[in-house]
Amino acid sequence: MEDKWRVVVGLGSCGAASGGRGVYDALKEGIDQRELSAILEETGCIGMCYNEVLVDVIDPKGRRTLYKEVTPEKIDRILDEHVIEGKPITEWISLSEGVVTEDDAFLKDQKRIVLRNCGLISPESIEEYQAKDGYQALERVLKDMSPDQVISEILDSGLRGRGGAGFPTGLKWRFAAQSDTKPKYFICNADEGDPGAFMDRSVLEGDPHSVLEGMLIGAYTIGAEAGYIYVRAEYPLAVARLKIAIRAAKEHGFLGQDILGSNFSFDLKIKEGAGAFVCGEETALIASIEGKRGMPRIRPPFPAVSGLWGKPTNINNVETLANIPWIILNGAKAFASLGTEKSKGSKVFALAGKIKRGGLVEVPMGLSLREVIFDIGGGIKEDREFKAVQMGGPSGGCIPAHLLDTPIDYDAITATGAIMGSGGMVVMDETTCMVDIARFFLNFTQAESCGKCTFCRIGTKRMLEVLERICEGKGRMEDIGLLEELSESIKTTSLCGLGQTAPNPVLTTLRYFRDEYEAHIIDKRCPAKSCRPLLTFTVIEELCTGCGLCAKVCPVDAAKGKKKEPYTIDQALCTKCGQCLAKCKFEAIRVE
């Protein structure tokens, strides 16, 4: 294998969505036509989603050259010039040893523990995972460590749940281990539901064995004999790769009866969720596995005491579990040496929104938001002005520019009003209306509320209506007070995390961008020029050439005029659809 060229295509969902499958097919055909001995492989997401499709060309000496934005048209040159002639195509390179690119900055400050193998190994090959020390942590645990020792190790590492709430993982395991009822269950929560978040998906697609290994170590520790991976059915690739991984793990004796001769047995099933956001909440998730409607129930009893089928159950999220083998192999100290006093290790973020280098990054805790967004993410698209970053999805909040130096730390981020959450980071610039953002998230949570608690069911709907009203310029000053009161009530009276955090986007935008709310309500103006009902479209006479295109596209004949003379827009008729603005070639439409 070493003496052959390898061509690896990034085929996570991001790569596939960017046309990766076509590139793969083209490469296959190209290699066949040229009768090359090069090996064609696929891998998961390396994180540079903004550069997809990514193709890694590895020469027989193991030197990697990562090409970005590859299309089927480009493969002839890659094969002919690089693979056959040995001359890399410099202008397409994203990363390569000895070549300086602007993508270097993307990886420079990252610390890849969870993503250690993503984009580097074939997710469908257990051998490649094993070649990267895979399943050695499990072996060590089963051979040399008692459950108590594992718990101590995880406690010492300072690992906290990566699903959002940040509960110490070691403590959770200890509670479940202490329950003496049998059987016990170990569940992996892969019901990643925040809009814009895809950390877990990438891990499952890129390195499923790391999650299985983490689960196996956890199951051994708490004494579970069976487990489930609750993964949303909207992640078909993740499901498919998990299935392959489970099968391979069984074949290699890592799953099933008497694992590695240790007397420890573990049976694992995949449960596909139907995409209800609330099923990410652990009690709703358990109900869903039981075949019931996914509705949270009151805790206590906590799942560690009475969970799935009324038995002790431990639930960890994908990212948390992927950390486990690394901690076992590298030691709690190595993990704890990263990060801040109370937030250890690294954290994966999905960078999205108005950011130059959108994708998946893993950074050590303690890095500032500024470093993540500007140094790694490359700053704001089109060099606009940064306005805020939304963290924690619908349960989180917006952090404004003046808090950009906030470190990545559970408590520091909570202090801003947002939450660490599962790792979604949606970056917003001056064109994003903060009222509209609050409306967007509220729309999401009110639709995803299970409908159980009165406040969450009806209160969020009312908040949404108020926000819609404000975005339409029909807001009243007392609306702000009403939003605050409802937010407070929903937070304090809801049963589960969904309701308790649903008002956060509204509260944080009210806290940091109250002026925008007031502009909408008092001045009937959207400072970000985003809420269309508040905009006026007028023709700038000096720039208008009288081409008549605006009148042609205007669906309500509000744009009027004579050819070669400046046109006008009849405000009484204008529906603010923005067609004229989009079509005008002379930037002669003014928006206010």
Next chain:
Amino acid sequence: MITLTIDGREIQVEEGATILQAAEKMGIRIPTLCHDRRLLPVGACRICLVEVENPRPGLVPACATLVAEGLVIKTATDKVKKVRKTILELLLINHPLDCPVCDKAGECSLQDLTYEYGVSENRFSGKKAALRIDVVSPLIERNLNRCILCGKCVRICDELMDVAETGFIGRGYEARVGTDFDRPLDCEFCGQCLDICPVGALTSRLFKHRGRVWELEKVETTCAYCGLGCAFTLGVKRGKILKARGADSSSINDENLCVRGHFGWGYIHHPERLTKPLLKKEGRLVAVSWKEALHEAVRRFRQIKEKVGPDALAGIGSPRLTNEEVYLFQRFIRAGLGTNNIDHAGGYGHAGLSALKDSLGYPGTVKNLQDSDCILLLRSDLSETHPVAGIKVNLAVKRGRAALIVANPYPIKFSRHAKQSLIYRPGNEIALLNGMVRVMIEENLINREFVNTSTSGFDAMSKVAAAYTPDKVKELTGVEPAAVIEAARTYARAERPAIVISAGYAPLGEDDRLVQAAINLALITGNPEGIAYLVERNNSSGAFWMGAVPSLLPGRQPLKNKGEFEEVWGAALPGKEGMSALDIFNEQSVIRGLYLVGENPLAACPDPVRTRQVLEELELLVVQDLFLTEVAAMADIVFPAAGFAEKEGTYTNTEGRVQEIKPALTPVGEARPDLDIISELSRLMGHEMSYSSAAEVRAEIKKLVPDFEQAKAFEGKGKLVGIEQRDVVEEISKDYPLILMDGGLRFHSGSLSRYSSALTGVSPEARVEMSSLDAKSNEIEGGRQVKVRSRYGETLLQVAVNDRLPQGRVLIRRYPKSGLMNLLPQPEFKDGRYEGKICTVKVVKA
């Protein structure tokens, strides 16, 4: 015990109690909407939020938060009140304020709380819900616009009834309660959801726009259908019952009711109720005065008595009558007519009760069934026969995780929760029980100490049981040896096991033997408190106890003790044992004059052809009933009687509890309570009876029957009796290839239910159920009319294909007019007792 502080006062409560329960104990009211003490707490509505001051300040739902040591709670701070008020405001945005036309107004929790919290205006606005009202489902109207999603209907239907007819549909603001694909309700129609709905989302069609809640006079009384005797409250307006709801959390039903209790009382207002006495003149029944009818009856009773003798007269009463009525009836027959020819309902319902009395000393117990950790449901299709007892089994199994063993000749609703489902050959229960006893003895799973100290007859009993090896049991019952062994072990190893048997299912005359076989099982394992024998009718237990049997006086005293009765009654009593109903309708019947009170032998006795013949040959037939039944139409004299809601008295339920019924209505027309009719008749016959109330009768009964209120628990001595399995199934032949099974039906009970349009509306037609394989081999399709034919007769029924039925067996449930009696053989008189058989039938296209 846990000490906590609520509103400044300290209280000690048991660990595991909720804040709500603690507050209730202190008399502090916390409002609730989604809470019901029968259901598991969900904490959905949040109206019960209270403020925790210590240890972790915040708002918690009182209904679902457990007490903890040192907890400091305030239940009505400004913060709490404000939140509650906002919840009401939110609920009221969409809730239509149609209280003026809502049947729930007056007992609506939302209305009451809105008033209490002074929600006179709403800061929010929004569209009123505009969902389509379900006008299709029978009995229950669903107006989901009024629904506040407390989920109580969903939960009671699932947790208690195990039906789960509805569930939550949709998410967030669109969430609502619905059936699958929004079809109309097709459930058990128990009506539990109506009672528990805190608003007007679920209302009774029977009550629809017929009255305001506050106009109703509420009469708490006892349901008159099955032997459980559920307490319920009738809502009466201007002489009409308009609704019923479960009552009294301390009674057997814990506020629950089944379809019969909720909806089945309508017969009392049926237009065909008898309103005047009738006398046969020139072959036709014509309305006459009470005086004429009574005098004519007396004259003709006397005539027969003088001409042939008192033993040519007989009386058959009914387990529907009150204790006081049964008591007076038998007193009249014995002292007034001078014969012991008295019986009721075929006279077999009491057989099992007799066995319980003799061998256990008390009639069994139902109330605590839900605390059992193992339940053997023996020939008990409870969701059909005694649905409210079924709730207790559900709770034991689903909430208490009791091990359930279902032993029935066909699968029943409970089978799906069963640890073991033993489908045995009909009629072979005793073999199954003996087999279990044998396993227990063999494997030393019995409680020796208990057997030694508290039972007698062990050796003889074990000798009988020893013959029932697993292989023999398999041969007789068809149940695998391993299954019998497992069932025996499960039962024997349980700490609080219970056996449930429903009374009176085929074969006739076997119940005492079956009950004794079950008692053996209970006694050898030391579980005398774990027997529930569920009788069929509201006063089956009382009719037996009050002496409506040919051989026993009230209190089950033998005829030789008649002296005490003669003294109180002031009359000489006959000493000769009388004839039972089966004797009366025997070929050699010598009865010339018959007095039937609330009984229709044509529907209750096997071989209706012969029964009719006996009736036709009578010189005098006097019938006392609510309706002109088939048999009343044949009568010479008919007395119109009052129904359960038109009279006073007591019923004794299956556990021996004496429970009062209270008059909610005045009797229709000239109908009179049976008590009045019987005493008047007796007086005219020359045997003076004069009572101003049922209580006076009761006082007399208590004098003669000290244990009128029967023992409620095992009192230390039990009898073990070996019982052999009889061959009870007729030969299966080419002509009669199918075994006929007799099953209960939740919508009906006896013949009264057929006059309830609510019940006949949801269950109109009698059917025969057969497996699809049997249907196919007989070329019969579901829904078709067929003839079911036995060696004795035939009946015309609709076929329902039921794939859960074992092949080779058909099931006819007890619909009124099912014609089941046409098919059954006359029991044989053998060794001093009647022995019935399970018959085999053929099903052919009609």
